[in-house]
Amino acid sequence: MPATRMLRWAGDALGVVLVVSSAFLHGPQQAPPSASEVAVIAVVAAALLLLLRRRWPIPVLAGCVALYGLAAVTGTVAPGIILAVAIAMFGLANRSTRRVTIVAAAITAGAVFLLSVLGAVVSAADPRMVQFTLAVAFAAAAGDATRSRREYIVAVTERAERAEQTREAEARRRVSEERLRIARDLHDTVAHQIAVISLNAGVASSSLESPERAQEALSTIRSASRTVLREISDLLALLRAEDPDAETMTPPSGLGRLDDLVDQFARSGLAVHLRVEGDPGWVAGAVDLVAYHVIQEGLTNALKHGTDQRAHVLVEVTEQQVTVVVTNPTRPPAGPAEGGGTGAGHGLTGLRERVASVRGVIETRTTAGGYRLAATLPLAKERP
Numbered sequence: 024m025p026a027t028r029m030l031r032w033a034g035d036a037l038g039v040v041l042v043v044s045s046a047f048l049h050g051p052q053q054a055p056p057s058a059s060e061v062a063v064i065a066v067v068a069a070a071l072l073l074l075l076r077r078r079w080p081i082p083v084l085a086g087c088v089a090l091y092g093l094a095a096v097t098g099t100v101a102p103g104i105i106l107a108v109a110i111a112m113f114g115l116a117n118r119s120t121r122r123v124t125i126v127a128a129a130i131t132a133g134a135v136f137l138l139s140v141l142g143a144v145v146s147a148a149d150p151r152m153v154q155f156t157l158a159v160a161f162a163a164a165a166g167d168a169t170r171s172r173r174e175y176i177v178a179v180t181e182r183a184e185r186a187e188q189t190r191e192a193e194a195r196r197r198v199s200e201e202r203l204r205i206a207r208d209l210h211d212t213v214a215h216q217i218a219v220i221s222l223n224a225g226v227a228s229s230s231l232e233s234p235e236r237a238q239e240a241l242s243t244i245r246s247a248s249r250t251v252l253r254e255i256s257d258l259l260a261l262l263r264a265e266d267p268d269a270e271t272m273t274p275p276s277g278l279g280r281l282d283d284l285v286d287q288f289a290r291s292g293l294a295v296h297l298r299v300e301g302d303p304g305w306v307a308g309a310v311d312l313v314a315y316h317v318i319q320e321g322l323t324n325a326l327k328h329g330t331d332q333r334a335h336v337l338v339e340v341t342e343q344q345v346t347v348v349v350t351n352p353t354r355p356p357a358g359p360a361e362g363g364g365t366g367a368g369h370g371l372t373g374l375r376e377r378v379a380s381v382r383g384v385i386e387t388r389t390t391a392g393g394y395r396l397a398a399t400l401p402l403a404k405e406r407p
Contacts, residue, residue: 042070042103042110061097065090069107073114080115081127087111088131092138105155108135109162116166128163132156203376219247219291219326243290250287276319277311278303278338284319285336293326294333301340310400313377314338314347317385320374321349321396329353329394344401352393374398 043066069090076083091104112131116124135155224244281303285295306314318336325334329351337348371387378385383400 039070039073042073042107043067044103061093065094066103066107069104073107073110076111076114077118080111080118084108084111084115084127084131088134088138091135095138095141105135105158109158112159112162113166113169116163117170119170121167124163124167128159132159135159203373219287220244246290276315278306278314279311280315281318281338284315284322288322288326288334291326292332293322293329295322296333296335297338298336299338299340301338301345303338303340305340305342305402306345306400308403310345310381310383310402313381313383314345314398314400316377317347317374317396317398318349320371321347321351324394324396325349325351342402344399346397346399348395348397350390350393350395353389 069087072083072086072090087104087108091108094104108131112128115127119127132155136152139152139155224240281297281299285297288295318338322334322336326332331352334349334351337346339346339348375385378398378400381400383398385396385398387394387396389395
């Protein structure tokens with residue numbers, strides 16, 4: 024800021040020097056001494072007026088034109104005042120709109136022409152008249168060009184700042200989405216295995232008098248622990264991969280691995296009755312993965328909160344959509360912690376986010392004798 028202010032002061036000083044010196048270098052010719060003195064006073068006054076051109080550009084321009092008329096009345100050609108008029112015109116054009124600049128330039132050029140002719144300073148055909156008019160026009164054009172360039176630079180700077188803010192917002196959004204994805208993946212990887220471990224740990228502790236049953240529970244705990252450790256290792260390897268689009272280390276989950284999922288829960292003591300209607304091969308991509316996770320979450324909640332250690336899974340595939348329904352019995356009344364919860368847990372929250380990502384609909388509610396988790400996922404128009 025101080026540097027800009029110093030440049031302005033230097034420009035003002037240079038303008039005053041040029042205007043005042045022109046009164047002496049090109050003194051009035053063929054004019055009486057009194058007229059010469061009036062012309063010098065007019066030139067000095069015009070030079071001083073230029074110091075106010077930034078605050079009052081239009082009044083300063085009008086004052087310079089009036090001082091030119093005063094010199095013209097005395098029959099004196101005053102190039103210094105014409106220079107002051109040009110500087111004032113430049114200042115006005117640099118701070119006003121283009122329409123105001125055009126109107127002001129036309130009025131100023133016309134006023135200089137009329138004052139020169141009426142004062143009998145020069146004739147309409149005098150070359151100096153053309154020079155005076157061109158000086159005003161050039162100053163207006165230069166001022167308008169300077170203003171346009173300044174506005175262009177400001178606009179470019181603002182666009183760059185907005186683009187930077189947009190990039191930062193996009194980066195924050197991506198980070199947020201990645202955190203949610205990691206949270207969902209971690210939950211899907213760990214939750215049901217931890218549920219298996221917790222359940223069998225309780226069985227083992229209550230079956231110490233029955234070594235065979237305790238041994239079976241401990242074996243299940245050992246198997247589930249190995250599975251969850253392997254899945255966490257694969258997830259960490261994916262997160263550390265240099266390629267963010269790299270595929271997972273293990274085969275992707277989907278309805279094709281539904282039998283394996285049912286077997287895992289069966290080994291944990293949950294009897295799962297599975298019924299599939301339609302061709303699961305029609306389901307692919309993200310919809311296939313989401314359908315798998317809906318069943319996984321439903322069975323995990325049935326294992327943790329259900330009764331009778333049994334659950335029913337229905338997978339219905341049509342050409343337009345796939346419907347997944349998981350039901351399990353509960354103890355009436357079913358509260359938020361029973362029957363898989365009513366949506367307050369992180370698992371169902373993440374599940375709703377997954378279903379919404381494929382434009383699906385999810386429903387969780389208690390029924391007369393149990394709990395029902397259902398999701399409807401639309402399929403692509405072209406089947407694989």
